[in-house]
Amino acid sequence: MSIMIVGLSHRTAPIGLLERTTLNTQAAADLMANLCRGDHVAEAIALVTCNRLEVYAEVSKFHGGIGEIGAGLAEATGVPLDELTEHLYVHYENAAVAHLFQVTCGLDSMAVGEQQILGQVRVALRSAQATGSAGRTIGHLVQNALRVGKRVHSETLLDKAAPSLVEAGLRKAGEVLGPLSGLNVLVLGAGAMSGLSVASAHRAQVGSISVCSRTLPRARRLAESVDGTPVPLEQLQPALAAADLVIACAGATGYLVDREAAGLAAAARAGRPQVYVDLALPRDVEPQIAELPSTQVFDLEHLGQILTAEGLAEDLAEARALVELEVATYLADQRAKEVAPTVVALRAMARSVMEAELGRLSGRLDGLDPDVFAELEQTVHRVVEKLLHQPTVRVKELAAAPGGDTYAEALRLLFNLGPAPEAKAGELPGVELAVTLEQDSMTDLSALLGHSGGAS
Numbered sequence: 001m002s003i004m005i006v007g008l009s010h011r012t013a014p015i016g017l018l019e020r021t022t023l024n025t026q027a028a029a030d031l032m033a034n035l036c037r038g039d040h041v042a043e044a045i046a047l048v049t050c051n052r053l054e055v056y057a058e059v060s061k062f063h064g065g066i067g068e069i070g071a072g073l074a075e076a077t078g079v080p081l082d083e084l085t086e087h088l089y090v091h092y093e094n095a096a097v098a099h100l101f102q103v104t105c106g107l108d109s110m111a112v113g114e115q116q117i118l119g120q121v122r123v124a125l126r127s128a129q130a131t132g133s134a135g136r137t138i139g140h141l142v143q144n145a146l147r148v149g150k151r152v153h154s155e156t157l158l159d160k161a162a163p164s165l166v167e168a169g170l171r172k173a174g175e176v177l178g179p180l181s182g183l184n185v186l187v188l189g190a191g192a193m194s195g196l197s198v199a200s201a202h203r204a205q206v207g208s209i210s211v212c213s214r215t216l217p218r219a220r221r222l223a224e225s226v227d228g229t230p231v232p233l234e235q236l237q238p239a240l241a242a243a244d245l246v247i248a249c250a251g252a253t254g255y256l257v258d259r260e261a262a263g264l265a266a267a268a269r270a271g272r273p274q275v276y277v278d279l280a281l282p283r284d285v286e287p288q289i290a291e292l293p294s295t296q297v298f299d300l301e302h303l304g305q306i307l308t309a310e311g312l313a314e315d316l317a318e319a320r321a322l323v324e325l326e327v328a329t330y331l332a333d334q335r336a337k338e339v340a341p342t343v344v345a346l347r348a349m350a351r352s353v354m355e356a357e358l359g360r361l362s363g364r365l366d367g368l369d370p371d372v373f374a375e376l377e378q379t380v381h382r383v384v385e386k387l388l389h390q391p392t393v394r395v396k397e398l399a400a401a402p403g404g405d406t407y408a409e410a411l412r413l414l415f416n417l418g419p420a421p422e423a424k425a426g427e428l429p430g431v432e433l434a435v436t437l438e439q440d441s442m443t444d445l446s447a448l449l450g451h452s453g454g455a456s
Helices: 015-020 025-036 062-077 081-085 094-105 116-131 136-155 165-177 192-203 216-224 233-242 259-269 287-291 300-309 313-338 340-364 370-399 405-414 439-448
Strands: 002-009 041-049 052-059 089-092 184-188 208-213 229-232 245-248 274-278 295-298
Touching: 002 015, 002 062, 002 094, 002 136, 025 041, 025 052, 025 062, 025 116, 041 062, 041 116, 041 136, 052 062, 052 094, 052 136, 062 081, 089 094, 094 116, 094 136, 094 313, 116 136, 136 313, 165 192, 165 245, 165 274, 165 295, 165 300, 184 192, 184 233, 192 208, 192 216, 192 245, 208 216, 208 233, 216 229, 229 233, 233 259, 259 274, 259 287, 287 295, 340 370, 340 405, 370 405
Parallel strands: 184 208, 184 245, 208 229, 245 274, 274 295
Antiparallel strands: 002 052, 002 089, 041 052
């Protein structure tokens, strides 16, 4: 059995496709359950966030695992596999462990270093455990990733070095509209991201803050926390016209602000500039609004590019170094565990030989004093333990290094311990090097999934 990750994210897929592949809680649970009913997937966890959909799985075969997961993603999202294939990536074995650790730490996020991903990974694990699709292997791996994520955030400056999407949006709005003080800000939605937006706008000392949500009591609570104004959804149109900056975080089904509504607001503003910062996925703001005069739209894709370009080199390097160390430690531990069956077999063989010889000796020395025989037994036992101690300790140490499985195999051959456990798919010739298939090699992934072409 081997670890495999198949997915797509903001790095490989446009936001429009990510919107189409977003799964609700029940759909994600169904995806995990369906995958585990296949021939090649033993365990599976589905991670669904605003900018990624990934499956972490334990698979029995490389090609079989890719095929089943690819087909499962297509069925769950309703997006044809031919179209998905162009944007999917695969990580296998060591590369899969490294990718999961990086994702959980926020190093692969659109807003590098954000902590929300920790909670999302934790929720995905709990959901998989509740449905029985996550067992010992994937569960243990993800728990380690969560531990590493906490360590990175507590021991490095990644949090301080990585500005939030909200702050990036406020900065872009300031570039267009001028000083934030005096601006009228309208926040759409009343969830966690809306709360962050309201708090950030308040710290920036904007002129006024209004909050509009389908659930008016939630909008009222959030608005009152900064002496703002709650807005019923029925009053959205006049609120749009009054707002210099609209921060959209609702993630509604369908556009909360379409081109027609934004056009009416722009007409009412009589040429005064207006900025929309769309932090939602699915998007709340219709992209064509950017075509209106005196109106600019910054969505997750725009803001993600800004954050990526900002200078976080030193703090990112520190965080990545810690993750690399944790990945190496985890892999070494796993390799050491893999040699355990060989050590057990060696000790069992030695015990069997010792007991057989002591039994033969007991039969030949009939009438031997029991105390003397007990002393002989202890002596033989100590000799065997001393002879086995160094080889077993050393083989565990050597097994922790890359290629350490060869030492365990040598022990099996030297002591005739029988065949090694069945080789994992990652040990097949040529597979270990093909652990990462990024966007520039999607034709290879297409072939693995059984298709001759790219996206339609």
